[in-house]
Amino acid sequence: MTALTVAPHPLLEPAAFEAELPRALGELASPPELVALLSTRVAAPTPPGAPSTSGVLMTSSDAVRAAVRDLLRHGGFKPTGRSKPASEYLIRAADEGQLGSINLVVDACNATSLHSGLPISVIDEARGRAPFSLAVQPEGASYVFNASGQTIDLGGLLCLCDAEGPCANAVKDAQRTKTHAETRKVLAVIWGTRALPGRAAEVAKWYRRLLEACGARTSAVELQALA
Secondary structure, three states: OEEEOOOOOOOOOOOEEEEOOOOOOOHHHOHHHHOOOOOOOOOOOOOOOOEOOOOOOOOOOOOHHHHHHHHHOOOOOOOOOHHHOOHHHHHHHHOOOOOOOOOOOHHHHHHHHHHHHHOEEEEEEHHHOOOEEEEEEOOOEEEEEEOOOEOOOOOOOOOEEEEEEEEEEEOOOHHHOOOOOOOOOEEEEOOOEOOOOOOOOHHHHHHHHHHHHHEEEEEEEEEEEEE
16 A cells, blocks of 8 residues: 655645556546546536535635635645646536546546545555655755646645656646556555645545446555644
8 A cells, every 4th residue: 555644734634545456447448427427517517426525515616716726825825826736626627528538547636636625646656656745845946747748737736646757736736647548456545634624535435436337446555644
């Protein structure tokens, strides 16, 4: 089991899990019921199978978006404009009918993030290198986030890191650890906040159920708080 060390943070309440796929990711198709969730125009106010937290249906809201922005802002990062949380990009793309299927792992990630309002990172675990940790990055830190070589300034932003440095966050994940056709095992981090207690854990359960329904084997990741 992979363990994640978590640096002290007054707002962060993450959840994380691993998933082993039954075959290479490129050989797995997203079922129609999953692809249907990549829309804000679903028939029910909460997509079928979505969990609830303390009796409240798992839907995004202005309050959720504000809490997520506060989480990212705490370290000095400015989660606005092109640096806004990935979950907000998903809402806009879905509203415009531009959120399409990518692959099973990313589709399940996008569906749960879209409807819960929490940003989620998912990496190909084989492309990362243990140990893994969650921590705010110093000024000057950056990484490439797409195939064209564009970079994101990570100063003040919470990131998932491996032995080589930061590799994912709630805004844009690093290109070097993204999933691809040969991916067989992934690590997912749900960027939850203490302002929404228990929500990240519920989102992780939903995300895991979507993958398990397609034959994946999932397991929780131990979170080890640093003093």
